Amino acid sequence: MRKRPEDLRSHRWFGVETMRSANHRSRLLQLGFGPQEFRGRPVIGVINTWSDLMHCHGHFRERAQDVKRGVWAAGGFPVEIPAMALPEVFQKPSTMLYRNFLAMETEEIARSLPLDGLVLMGGCDKTGPALIMGAISMGLPAIYVPAGPMLSGNWRGRKLGSGSDVWKYYSELRAGTIAQSDWNEMEAGLSRSAGTCMTAGTASTMALAAEALGLTLPGAGSIPAVDSAHPRMAAAAGSRIVEMVWEDLTITRLLDQRSLDNAVAATMAFGGSTNAIPHLVAIARRAGIAMDLERFDAISARVPLIANLRPNGDRYLMEDFFYAGGSRGFLATLAPHLALDAITVNGTLGAQLEGAEVFDRDVIRALDNPLHPNGGVVVLRGSLAPDGAVIKQSAASPEKLFHTGPAVVFEDYNDLDARLDDPALEVTPDSVLVLKNAGPVGGPGFPEWGMLPIPKKLLALGVRDMVRVSDARMSGTSYGTCVLHVAPEAALGGPLALVRDGDMIRLDVEGRRLDLLVEAAELEARRAGFTPRKPVQARGWTGLYQAHVRQADTGCDMDFLERGAEPVEEPEIH
Numbered sequence: 064m065r066k067r068p069e070d071l072r073s074h075r076w077f078g079v080e081t082m083r084s085a086n087h088r089s090r091l092l093q094l095g096f097g098p099q100e101f102r103g104r105p106v107i108g109v110i111n112t113w114s115d116l117m118h119c120h121g122h123f124r125e126r127a128q129d130v131k132r133g134v135w136a137a138g139g140f141p142v143e144i145p146a147m148a149l150p151e152v153f154q155k156p157s158t159m160l161y162r163n164f165l166a167m168e169t170e171e172i173a174r175s176l177p178l179d180g181l182v183l184m185g186g187c188d189k190t191g192p193a194l195i196m197g198a199i200s201m202g203l204p205a206i207y208v209p210a211g212p213m214l215s216g217n218w219r220g221r222k223l224g225s226g227s228d229v230w231k232y233y234s235e236l237r238a239g240t241i242a243q244s245d246w247n248e249m250e251a252g253l254s255r256s257a258g259t260c261m262t263a264g265t266a267s268t269m270a271l272a273a274e275a276l277g278l279t280l281p282g283a284g285s286i287p288a289v290d291s292a293h294p295r296m297a298a299a300a301g302s303r304i305v306e307m308v309w310e311d312l313t314i315t316r317l318l319d320q321r322s323l324d325n326a327v328a329a330t331m332a333f334g335g336s337t338n339a340i341p342h343l344v345a346i347a348r349r350a351g352i353a354m355d356l357e358r359f360d361a362i363s364a365r366v367p368l369i370a371n372l373r374p375n376g377d378r379y380l381m382e383d384f385f386y387a388g389g390s391r392g393f394l395a396t397l398a399p400h401l402a403l404d405a406i407t408v409n410g411t412l413g414a415q416l417e418g419a420e421v422f423d424r425d426v427i428r429a430l431d432n433p434l435h436p437n438g439g440v441v442v443l444r445g446s447l448a449p450d451g452a453v454i455k456q457s458a459a460s461p462e463k464l465f466h467t468g469p470a471v472v473f474e475d476y477n478d479l480d481a482r483l484d485d486p487a488l489e490v491t492p493d494s495v496l497v498l499k500n501a502g503p504v505g506g507p508g509f510p511e512w513g514m515l516p517i518p519k520k521l522l523a524l525g526v527r528d529m530v531r532v533s534d535a536r537m538s539g540t541s542y543g544t545c546v547l548h549v550a551p552e553a554a555l556g557g558p559l560a561l562v563r564d565g566d567m568i569r570l571d572v573e574g575r576r577l578d579l580l581v582e583a584a585e586l587e588a589r590r591a592g593f594t595p596r597k598p599v600q601a602r603g604w605t606g607l608y609q610a611h612v613r614q615a616d617t618g619c620d621m622d623f624l625e626r627g628a629e630p631v632e633e634p635e636i637h
Contacts, residue, residue: 109184120190212260213256331359363440367430396421473515490518497559507599508605
């Protein structure tokens with residue numbers, strides 16, 4: 064049933080004849096708005112994660128105006144509200160430390176202010192998941208506007224991809240095959256416009272996942288940030304959220320098991336970031352939907368990888384993906400593996416994909432000609448990861464997917480930084496590099512340290528990949544045979560905490576196993592001597608985070624922010 068003006072949530076603030084409502088109306092009049100502009104109209108909160116240090120969202124000041132233009136055109140009343148930006152690279156120790164902070168901020172903004180619907184402006188890796196998590200917990204109609212990828216990088220006529228080519232050429236710099244002047248020259252060609260990483264990193268992964276979840280307009284998940292289609296999409300999203308408010312099409316009505324499975328399938332077929340797993344688990348748990356690691360692995364096993372993008376492929380970037388047919392062409396190709404009857408902000412997913420085409424089948428492969436026969440990510444379990452770990456098999460060295468080797472252990476990143484390039488380090492190409500204390504609690508904040516650098520003396524011998532194991536994450540732009548998200552983490556006394564130099568570790572990707580080949584009695588003896596580290600700090604957000612964050616396999620949300628048994632009541636107005 065279509066809402067009436069008196070059914071709007073904002074009516075409680077502006078529409079009744081009380082002293083409080085008069086005061087609310089007076090303050091909008093103070094801002095220069097007339098009653099006809101806001102009374103009886105849906106009030107739309109435009110949640111903008113722009114800041115001077117948010118490079119990915121450098122265009123969001125202008126894009127917020129495009130959203131507001133669309134809201135006005137559809138008869139709504141837009142109010143732009145700033146929220147915490149989470150800029151990858153700049154924010155330390157990890158933006159993941161603050162994902163739940165932004166989710167909580169989004170929820171509280173929406174609950175405490177007179178808003179009827181939300182436009183969520185995000186894109187840089189953790190902002191999208193955070194905004195969506197907060198919107199789910201609040202339950203209002205919401206639509207997501209992804210920032211979009213930046214233009215392709217370029218250096219001396221070569222395409223450069225965010226992150227992927229940083230790791231590649233930094234290894235060459237450390238190996239002495241390129242000069243410091245070459246490296247410095249390349250820096251200027253890496254990031255050529257506003258927008259998110261243009262490889263198949265976390266930002267583009269989560270933008271495609273959000274579209275598959277049904278939370279964006281058709282095609283929104285792949286439009287480059289500076290393409291003229293992007294402001295048009297933003298304005299259309301502003302118009303659509305007004306209608307969603309009248310339709311009472313809340314975010315909780317959109318999400319169900321079908322939409323979550325669609326998002327996982329899209330992630331796997333995209334060869335997307337391993338970071339999508341804790342994000343999608345957290346989103347599902349906020350919505351009360353079952354989503355465990357086994358479900359990811361089962362979907363990955365049946366879905367082929369069809370996006371030929373770095374770091375899985377070696378040639379194409381997101382700009383190429385957009386021109387090849389973009390997210391609509393990609394999802395239409397994947398349609399046999401999707402629930403097309405799932406509801407989206409704009410009808411069913413099937414309706415969103417009608418008429419979609421692919422114009423370059425080397426970029427977006429056909430299902431019968433995939434880049435890889437299975438999805439990009441595999442879930443592992445075993446004596447070293449009883450609660451699970453993940454590996455991006457599509458970006459790993461095939462010959463290392465079954466490997467047994469002796470551990471070279473680093474107790475934390477400072478230890479790694481101090482000893483990795485020591486000529487006396489006892490390491491061979493067959494060694495397994497192990498990093499501890501880099502998980503949600505141990506980092507703190509689950510930093511992207513999982514693509515451990517190759518020791519310099521091995522780089523000089525031509526080694527460019529090794530098996531690496533940690534309780535950390537890694538950037539979606541990274542590559543290599545890196546086992547990540549080992550749970551329970553070392554800081555909590557998981558088996559990873561007990562690994563010592565020389566212990567044999569076996570990785571068996573086909574068998575979905577990660578095992579520490581040490582006798583049980585020896586491990587028990589080591590466990591008896593384990594002493595947890597003191598938390599980094601007891602005060603502030605970090606102290607709260609370390610006390611309440613969940614583990615990687617359950618989404619790294621705060622235990623008190625997951626879906627509760629009872630909905631939170633609307634605020635009283637007195």
